[in-house]
Amino acid sequence: MERLDKIIASQGQHSRSDVKKLIKQGRVTLDGKTVKSADTKADPQKAVIAIDGRVLNYKKHIYIMLNKPKGVISATEDPTQPTVIDLVPKEMRREGLFPAGRLDGDTTGFVLITDDGDFAHRILSPKNHIMKTYIATLQRELTAEDVAAFGEGIELRDGTLCLEAEVVPLAGTVPMAQVKICEGKYHQVKRMFAALGNKVLELRRIKMGELCLDESLEEGHCREITEWELALIEKR
16 A cells, blocks of 8 residues: 555656645545545555546556667766656656667667666576677678677677677678677677677667667657567566
């Protein structure tokens, strides 16, 4: 059981002070009855809470798929640069949102934004082997030696060891490759190719676990992830 003002405020559309005003104005109901006190207790999973007759669709956590454009940083806030949180529309905003895994400023594609710390920890921990898939445009073609090196685990130029990863060359007019890693070291994909004497010219994340970036989602736009899609991320 939780305080009603806390339950409503947790959904991101109203502050605790706003909720108290709504309750004072008689605009909030609990199971069909007008609420008289903000400290009224309720079970958020079972209670029918409404504001001005509109039922609150309570969600303990929110999971958002963002198609990140270039020039946006993977941070919760920054005084000089736009962040991935800045791109989340008001109706999806709530306290505690953060990007579950970071993309470089010039890297595009799938960023997962949530307020669920336990979930983020599970999908980002290398021991759980949740693969993140990227498409990289390269300076030169991959060699068989490059593919083997990824599979064995690359040692970066500073001595950092990376876990085994997958790389597959892609056909096209320019050198490209699909890369799968289960880690998230700083600039990892770029540094792995650099260790092999290659350079990443463009990088895009297209998949987390078994969940692909929605192709209909334009850059800079986002949408909520459904429950069945969420399960795809942790699917083994």
